[in-house]
Amino acid sequence: MSIDAFISTIDANIKQHREAYVAISRDIHAHPETGNNEYHASALLTGLLKQNGFQVKTGVAGHETAFYALKESHKPGPTIAFLAEYDALIDIGHACGHNIIGVTSVAAAIALSQVLDQTGGRIVVLGTPAEEGGLGGKGGPRGNVKARFVKHGFLNDVDAALMIHPAGKTRLTGPFLANNHLFFHFHGKPSHAGSSPHKGINALDALVLLYNGISVLRQQLPDGVRVHGIITDGGQAPNVIPAYASAHYYIRAETRQQVLELEPRLRAIAEGAALATGATVNIEHQVGPRDFLINDTLNKLFLQEFTAVGEIVDLEEKEGKGSTDAGDISHAVPTAHPYIKIGPDDLIGHTVPFREAANSDQGYKALILGAQVLARAGLRLITQPALLKQAKEEFHHHHPVAVEA
Secondary structure, three states: OOHHHHHHHHHHHHHHOHHHHHHHHHHHHHOOOOOOOOHHHHHHHHHHHHHOOOEEEEOOOOOOOOEEEEEEOOOOOOEEEEEEOOOOEOOOEOOOOHHHHHHHHHHHHHHHHOOHHHHOOEEEEEEOOOOOOOOOHHHOOOOOHHHHHHHOOOOOOOOEEEOOEEEOOOEOOOOOOEEEEEEEEEEOEOOEOOOOHHHOEOHHHHHHHHHHHHHHHHOOOOOOOEEEEEEEEOOOOOOEOOOEEEEEEEEEEOOHHHHHHHHHHHHHHHHHHHHHHOOEEEEEEEOOOOOOOOOHHHHHHHHHHHHHOOOOOOOOOOOOOOOOOHHHHHOOOOEEOOEEEOOOOOOOOOOHHHHHHOOOHHHHHHHHHHHHHHHHHHHHHHHOHHHHHHHHHHHHHHOOOOOOO
16 A cells, blocks of 8 residues: 555544544533543543553553553554553643544544554554652652653654644643652640740741742843742641641752752752751652653654644744653653644633633534544654654663653
8 A cells, every 4th residue: 555545544533433532522521520530531541441452551651540552463563652642730621632642543543543454563552641740659659750651661663653632722732741749737735826925936837938039049040940949738727826837849850960950959948947947847859841852853844744734833932841751751752742723823721721622523623633634644754764763763772862761
């Protein structure tokens, strides 16, 4: 079969199952589940893969809602991985469009599998929960799950990893910030706030000093470095001196090294706040996503495939940078994380308008187009050895050292 015949088979398969894919995406959107709690979404996606002949393992990489799906051709060829995300944000639901991401990757994998016996190679779908962070607990540790997929060896035999993220504009993969977390726990001594305040130690006072100290530090931070957080516990009643107060902070920067270099300064502020108030402080550290290793070869591939399906790609530099644990995948294998338009140009993630766009006709049109683009990109990497070799050579040129654990 020719490449055009393969593409026709892929496109026909996606369009044939369009209504089913949209229905599953709507279902996931209507039942938002936060990180490590995505039992419904994970079951829907794995069920769909099993129906289409994929071998599926669930509960992998230490997370109950994670999965690994494989379709083999039993002929030589590369292994292409599609990354599926399906968690929602706390309180606001699918305001990052993960109901679209997971189904798009699964649909692309199923479509590409229709020609796998002719092309050779293998297709993998990595079901990665808790991209938005999660809360840990029963389902597994807090976020950064894709790093655990790397650690557990699920990328060892993968040649390239692909996904598409909803957005206000269709764009190629851009930079992301490395991101670590600090959890501050201040402990004081309770007392009656009215009659005996002098007998208490106010943990909230210590936390306020930390908050203000970090705010002052921000004035001295270099461009590209971000520190932001919330108070997660500020006491239980105004007439009781708070014996406990806590906060959760993110440290973001262009590289993991910059993040690590800043952390001691935040720890010093916390320790100083405890000393000033007589409280004690316990600080938890959590490693977050790495920065993203952009692969220009894959960007050019996606530019061609987006254009082929009629998508207009905005090539201007994206304003602002977030973080994603797909960055950890990008340091293991050549990885693409482009965007596809689901709403107005000024659409902002993690907002109610974004949530509504993720459940719109335009959003579901993007799901189908995105699946076509992903599957076509995977097809070209399988059938064009020189293209895959170029992507891998570029990866090794920019990442010559061993992958960080």
